[in-house]
Structures are given as C-alpha cells and as structure tokens.
Amino acid sequence: MTLHSEFAIEFTHVDYAVSADHALLSDLNLSVRPHETLVLLGQSGSGKTTTLKLINLLLVPTSGEVRVEGRSTLEWNPIRLRRRIGYAVQEVGLFPHYTVEENVALVPKAEKWDKRRIRTRVEDTLALVGLQFPEFADRYPHELSGGQRQRVGLARALAANPPFLLMDEPFGALDPITRAQLQREFATLSKRLGTTVVFVTHDVAEALLLGDRIALIENGSAAGVYSRSEFLASSDETIRAYRETSRLSA
Amino acid sequence: MSFLQFVAKHRLEIVTLTIEHLWLVCWSMAIALAVGIPLGILLTKRPRLRALVLGSNNVIQTIPSLALFGLLLPVPWLGARADRLTITALALYALLPIVRNTYTGVREVDPTVLEVATGMGLTPTQVLWQVELPLATPVILGGVRVAAVITIGVATVAAAIGSGGLGEFIFRGLAMVDNNVILAGAIPAAIMALLADAAIGLLQRLIRRPRR
Numbered sequence: 001m002t003l004h005s006e007f008a009i010e011f012t013h014v015d016y017a018v019s020a021d022h023a024l025l026s027d028l029n030l031s032v033r034p035h036e037t038l039v040l041l042g043q044s045g046s047g048k049t050t051t052l053k054l055i056n057l058l059l060v061p062t063s064g065e066v067r068v069e070g071r072s073t074l075e076w077n078p079i080r081l082r083r084r085i086g087y088a089v090q091e092v093g094l095f096p097h098y099t100v101e102e103n104v105a106l107v108p109k110a111e112k113w114d115k116r117r118i119r120t121r122v123e124d125t126l127a128l129v130g131l132q133f134p135e136f137a138d139r140y141p142h143e144l145s146g147g148q149r150q151r152v153g154l155a156r157a158l159a160a161n162p163p164f165l166l167m168d169e170p171f172g173a174l175d176p177i178t179r180a181q182l183q184r185e186f187a188t189l190s191k192r193l194g195t196t197v198v199f200v201t202h203d204v205a206e207a208l209l210l211g212d213r214i215a216l217i218e219n220g221s222a223a224g225v226y227s228r229s230e231f232l233a234s235s236d237e238t239i240r241a242y243r244e245t246s247r248l249s250a
Numbered sequence: 251m252s253f254l255q256f257v258a259k260h261r262l263e264i265v266t267l268t269i270e271h272l273w274l275v276c277w278s279m280a281i282a283l284a285v286g287i288p289l290g291i292l293l294t295k296r297p298r299l300r301a302l303v304l305g306s307n308n309v310i311q312t313i314p315s316l317a318l319f320g321l322l323l324p325v326p327w328l329g330a331r332a333d334r335l336t337i338t339a340l341a342l343y344a345l346l347p348i349v350r351n352t353y354t355g356v357r358e359v360d361p362t363v364l365e366v367a368t369g370m371g372l373t374p375t376q377v378l379w380q381v382e383l384p385l386a387t388p389v390i391l392g393g394v395r396v397a398a399v400i401t402i403g404v405a406t407v408a409a410a411i412g413s414g415g416l417g418e419f420i421f422r423g424l425a426m427v428d429n430n431v432i433l434a435g436a437i438p439a440a441i442m443a444l445l446a447d448a449a450i451g452l453l454q455r456l457i458r459r460p461r462r
Contacts, residue, residue: 053369058365058369078371079371079372079373080371081371082368082369083370083371085369087366087369089365089366091362092362092366093362093363093365093366093367095363095367095380095381096385097384106367106370107370107371110370110371110372110376156370157370166369
C-alpha cells in the first residue's frame with residue numbers, strides 16, 4: 001500500500017448535488033485514518049449514505065475530491081477500487097439465488113482466486129462472523145434469520161480481505177439483542193483485522209461502542225469530528241441532544 | 251367415416267404437417283428469443299427507447315395475422331418464399347411478450363442487490379449474467395410461454411399463404427365443409443400448444459424451486 005498522505009480516505013471540499021437546486025452534500029471535509037473506525041452519525045437525510053457511496057464510487061462528487069489511499073476516486077479503476085472496499089448495508093442485499101457459500105465467494109471468485117483458496121477463505125470468513133460452514137454453506141438467504149443474513153452479508157464484505165469496509169446501518173433492522181451481540185462481535189473483529197471502517201448510523205450508543213472517532217454529519221457537511229471522550233464531554237447542543245437520546249453522560 | 255378412421259387413414263400426412271408446423275414455430279421462436287431478450291435488456295438500460303419499442307410491438311400485435319402476411323408479401327427478400335415470410339411474421343408476434351417480460355423481469359430485481367453487486371466491484375456484464383438474468387429468468391420464461399402458445403396458434407394461418415403446417419387441414423376442411431378434416435389440423439395444434447405451455451411451466455417451477 002503506497003500512502004501519499006497520512007489518511008486512508010480523505011474528503012476535500014466535496015459537493016454532491018442531484019440537481020442544480022438540490023444539494024445533498026456541500027463543502028464536506030473529512031478524513032479517515034488507517035485502521036480506525038470512523039462513525040458517521042447524523043439524522044435521516046443528513047447525507048451519511050451519500051458520503052459512503054462517494055467512497056466506493058457508486059456516486060461521483062459534483063465538485064471537490066475524494067481520495068482513497070492518496071489517490072482521487074476518479075483516477076481509480078472503479079472495479080479495482082470497489083474490490084478493495086467491503087460493503088455492507090442494512091437490507092443486506094444477498095443474492096437470493098446464491099447459497100451462503102456462493103454469496104460469500106462473490107468477490108474472491110470475481111478476483112479469479114483458485115477454487116481451493118476460495119473454499120478455505122469462505123470457511124474462515126464464515127467462522128469470523130460466527131457461522132459454521134457445514135451448517136450454513138448450502139443454505140439460501142431465505143432460509144436464514146435476519147441476524148444470520150447480516151452475518152453472511154458481513155462475511156461477504158470481508159471475504160477478499162479488503163483494507164476498507166463501508167457499513168450503512170448494517171445492524172439497524174435487527175432485534176435489540178441480536179443487534180447488541182453483532183455490534184460487540186464486530187467491534188472486536190474490525191480491531192483484530194485492522195480494517196479501516198466507515199460506519200453510518202443514527203444510533204448514538206452504536207456510534208460510541210464502535211467508533212474510534214465520531215463525525216457528526218449535519219445538512220450535508222461534517223459539523224465536527226470527535227473522539228469518544230470528546231463526544232461524551234462536549235457541550236455542543238446537538239451532541240447533548242444526541243446523548244439525551246440514550247441517557248448517556250460524561 | 252368417423253374421425254378416428256380419418257386419422258388412421260391420414261396419419262402420415264398428419265405427422266408430416268405436424269413436423270412442418272413445429273419447424274415453423276421453432277424457427278420463429280428462436281428468432282424471437284434471439285432478438286427479444288437482448289432487446290428487453292436494452293430497454294432496461296435505455297429507458298427512453300421503452301415507449302417506442304413496446305409501443306410499436308403493441309401495434310404489431312393488433313394487426314390481424316392474415317393482414318400481416320399480406321403486408322409482408324411485397325417486402326423484397328421476405329416475400330420471395332412463403333416459409334421465410336411466415337417465420338418473420340410469427341417471430342414478430344412472439345416478440346412482444348418476450349421483450350415485455352424480459353424488461354419487467356430485469357426491472358423487478360431488488361435494487362439493493364444490484365447496488366451491493368456493483369458496490370462490491372462486479373462489472374456491468376457480471377451483474378447482468380450473475381444477478382439480473384438469473385433472477386429475471388422465471389418472468390422471462392412466462393413471456394416465452396405466452397409467445398409459444400400464440401405462435402403455435404397463429405402458425406395455422408400460415409397455410410393460407412402456402413407454407414404448410416397443420417393449417418393445411420383446417421383450410422381444406424373449411425373448403426370441403428368437413429369437420430373431420432378441420433379437427434385433424436385443430437386437435438394436433440391444440441395438443442402442441444398445451445404441451446408447450448406445460449413444458450415451459452414445468453421449467454419455470456424447476457428453476458424457481460431451490461432458489462425462490
């Protein structure tokens with residue numbers, strides 16, 4: 001990995017507009033350090049998801065620049081860039097006609113790994129997310145519970161061992177107990193793997209549990225980036241409002 | 251002479267005309283599939299063409315089959331041979347259900363699945379072959395099923411312009427006012443349509459079962 005800057009991902013003066021009078025992001029500046037988990041915390045419609053999609057080039061900035069590993073996303077071959085970035089979303093989006101094994105093997109197969117290596121990797125990745133290969137490999141997504149589906153989604157995102165992981169409220173649709181369990185497991189897992197994670201959520205407790213730093217996204221730009229302790233100590237009104245929602249105090 | 255006696259006496263001709271009929275249907279379906287599926291996919295990528303293509307296809311469907319044969323007759327290469335003309339006309343009829351169902355089937359694929367597929371670095375070609383087409387297949391087959399039944403039916407009219415098939419019996423029977431002759435054409439055509447319908451229906455269920 002050749003880093004031309006100290007940041008793994010960097011947004012500089014990024015605007016994104018769907019039309020001339022409808023801007024979703026304006027002058028967004030944000031940087032993600034290597035191996036950290038940066039949480040994008042914000043309300044619905046604040047631009048969190050848009051920010052995420054600019055990183056894997058599902059969207060192209062209207063102006064400004066998004067740099068990944070020091071290189072503008074526009075200079076990357078989109079396919080090469082995306083294969084370095086795992087992607088997990090709330091609706092999971094598993095291929096319904098693929099088994100668990102085939103779903104997890106998606107990127108390794110696209111990268112033309114040999115069969116044995118894929119098989120081993122699928123076993124290992126499923127184990128990472130707490131699923132036993134013999135029990136789950138041949139199941140189809142509709143035969144899984146919501147939590148299991150999200151685990152498979154996570155395994156698919158991690159399968160090719162990507163240095164980056166983008167997560168868009170991945171645990172948002174799960175019941176509270178399953179959610180808490182997956183959050184704890186993910187916190188350990190991402191640290192162990194050293195993956196650079198950008199994690200979107202509107203849940204403060206989740207942000208504090210998972211984030212090394214928390215970026216507050218408001219009206220399409222970053223209102224501030226805080227470490228956990230800064231976030232807990234801040235007297236900023238919005239942050240206080242957020243803390244109230246989960247009755248957290250410093 | 252009873253119908254069964256008639257069938258027994260003319261069994262060779264019935265078999266020959268059934269094969270002829272099948273040949274016309276297979277060629278027109280092959281052409282309709284080869285054109286219709288790519289066209290349906292194209293419409294999902296170029297939505298602006300949709301109204302034009304589906305609209306003109308609808309217009310073709312409203313032209314009575316006998317008139318369509320007549321209209322294609324003066325077309326230089328096509329009009330030169332009856333079977334060429336028939337296959338073209340039949341393919342045109344089969345086109346609409348195939349194009350429409352391909353379009354609908356591909357459009358109905360869960361947008362989240364497509365977004366994740368793209369987001370994980372699949373190329374547009376990989377997304378098409380690994381995600382869009384497999385998931386659209388049951389719907390596409392539904393269109394093929396309708397097209398096959400239409401084609402088998404309309405192909406009977408082709409006898410009017412001399413390209414043979416089971417319509418030969420029907421037109422002859424009409425001229426002779428002999429129900430046995432009409433039925434000798436109509437019943438095999440009906441059986442063929444039912445078999446095609448059942449076979450494609452079975453295929454649809456087989457494909458759908460393990461995957462849902």
